[in-house]
Amino acid sequence: MLLSVLIGPPARKRWYPSAIVGLTFVLSVAGLVVPAFTAAAAVPIQTPNIFEPVSTPAYAVAELSWLVLAITGAIFVVVGSLLVYSIVRFRARPGDEGREPPQVYGSNQVETAWTVVPLLIVFVLFLATTRTIITVQNAEPPPDALKITVVGHQWWWEFHYPELGIITANELHTPVSDRGNRRPTVLTLHSDDVVHSFWVPRLAGKTDVIPNRDNHMWIEPMEPGTYVGQCAEFCGTQHAYMLLRVVVHPRGEFDRWVAEQRKPPVMDPRVQAGRDLFYSTACINCHRVGGTVATGTFGPDLTHLMSRETIGAGVAANTPKNLRAWIEDPDHLKPGVNMPAMKLTEDEVDKVVTYLLTLK
């Protein structure tokens, strides 16, 4: 009786559904991957594509990544084709009912082959990987490398240039390198609160920014330009707006930028009212303006605020209008931000903004 139970619904004998599974799949993967890489060349510079490196460690990683992609791509094509082939070739055909195919229990030779071949592939990949790990991680920076300390905060970046006496925020400035004249930048990473991660894809892989721990990484940009990135480890409410910009200057320009940043803050007599207001409110508890009573360290340094392209760690362009909106109610532009609305009157906001606009 057991043998006479229903064999279930008639098995489908047409082969094309299975072939379509395979084809759709191969096409969807290929169809997505290939244009992405070709499109990558055409997308605007703002796309932080890991396959468009402009800095030494990012080149090393991208080079290895292409190798890995090629090997895994080849494996995908071979194994995927075998799967699709066996699905099509060994589909049940009309007339097969009740006949069982030969039962093959295994094969030592074949099984050994598909154990050993992957082992060899893995071994090659492992060697290539180890080489890149060592090139990137154990590189000795030259003694004249620029040193910057990065401090991660909820949700903005602070940059110290200890040798140059500069403190700035959210936009990191470095000099360009070229083969004859190397000027890498070594970053020491700290966190003031929770775990963050420093990631500017075109310059280097990411490194986590961990409280109570010093991490290090380095970049060596070979082309001037502005490169975007952002915090890559979830760090709370505004993780999405903890953006990073790295401005890579041609050599002379970097020195000019340094000179500008080292100047004391502008003391424009025309904005005395706004400055007094700034000094006399809670602003100075969190913000610093070099050489004044404003010595707070909880928020970004404002000494040269107007030299920056964005405010709120990239949430808005640094325009008078946005600056005004920000001071009126930071939470409106960046919900959850730690800076409170100071409850200033319209007139007071105008005065503070006018003052801030002079901090070039």
Add this chain to the structure above:
Amino acid sequence: MTVLDQTMAQPRPAEARLPLLLVLHEWVTTVDHKRLGIMYICSGIVFFVIAGLEATIMRWQLFFPNNDAISPQVFNRLFTMHGTTMVFLVGMPIIIGMANYLVPLMIGARDLAFPRLNAFGFWLFLFGGLLLYFSFLGGDGLYGAGTAPDVGWFAYSPLTGRAFSRGNSTDYWILGLLVGGIGSIATAANIVTTVVCMRCKGMTLGKMPLFVWMLTVVSVLILLVMPPLTAAQVMLLFDRFLGAKFFDTQAGGSAVLWQHFFWIFGHPEVYVLMLPGFAAASEIIPVFSRKVIFGYPMMVAATIAIGFIGMGVWAHHMFTVGMSAMSNTFFTAATMLIAVPTGIKIFNWLGTMWGGRIRFATPMLFCIGFLLQFLVAGLTGIMLAVSPFDWQLSDSYFVVAHFHYVLIGGLLFTIFATIYYWFPKVTGRMLSERVGKWHFWLFAIGFNLTFAPMHISGILGMPRRIYTYEAGRGWELWNQLSSIGVIFQIAAVLIFVWNIISALRHGEPAGDDPWDAWTLEWSTTSPPPEYNFETPPVVRSRRPLWDLKHPEDPDWRHE
């Protein structure tokens, strides 16, 4: 001769309709492994729908750049709850439900070794899940404003400390999972005991179905890795309530310590979830290819190897925390090594299909989808194992794509295959093949449309867990494709639920053995009686029903 032929389908008396309260009482007080298995899987499906809705809202928010459909606070709660739910309240109960229902049947036992412990485990899981979801109503307790946890499913410290996570949302996360974790440990111990002690006569370890082998390895893994998570959660509770400083970086604690604890659990957990998928595929692919599994001993060896190596790869989740070059090299090597046994499995399934007569019923379609998608998941896994590549890809959308190819393209496809394959056994009725094919195709299209583009957005530098992104970064198209894919997935899931409901009402009767299969569960009635088998079965090979159906060429001559 075996006793299998005595377990014929008994003519079942027309079920008298019991009052609803009585039925409910029966289900609540049951210690029957089959009923508990069904309850595990059904609650898993309910949580799956909830977590899917959470994902849908997130995809809606990410459709446009600079979108403000939901606030960052809500978005952060959604992805935390989505991830936590999918792992602990969808993946775990469904795989434990599969083990519950099938392991005793496959080894010819009447129940698990400790039926009451089994019920205890289920109720712990369910109430743990409800406790977690209660946080939406009562996260801030008496303050009135409910909040769900918003620290991400791996809850990195010190974001979970009192200083950065005020209120009680994180406590709900800790306690909900802690309770469910104890349930998982209890059930794992139960399954191991059952497999060791309660196999039917003749079923040596070498004759156990691969499904049972793999779920045994899974249970051992749960026993080994759940306690570290529980311990870490207790330490975190101490930090939050008793002034301990394990993870309090402001008082000298270590943020990285939590990461080690979490991933010592978290990585083997991936195999805990994925091996049952392999287990189901290892039963379904042979039946629909009409061939014995290719290389059974290798499959067992590969499973055990994955279990062992899987315990030693956790820090590949931490390539970016600034480990030494030596550590990065070690964990790269260990992680790549695991590709070898995993590859063996894929090749053995391929070897099983090779030379077969493949029937494309819905369970097999889902297995084929699984094979191709899991191949992609494995290969992106190798990319992520290459630590320098991982420095770029870690915490980007590429990782999101990778683990969804593992857990959806791999695990969920095999879970669907499992449900289509064993539903006739569980209910005595067939799911509709026609509707099942719609379900498969819509889901395969939707899944790939949603998750394949995430590989690209990750390569283009998009980090995960951001509630919005700037226009002009080249991420719009990929996010929009992802979001459109969700529509197909929703349609597929609706079709699936409809298929189940209509099959329960007026599905074709299944009979005992609708797929012409070979393992013991198909020798009893559908659904099986409470005592499973009238007389304890006796087996001589890995495919007792094959022996019965082919007395001229039984398996035991070849094993």
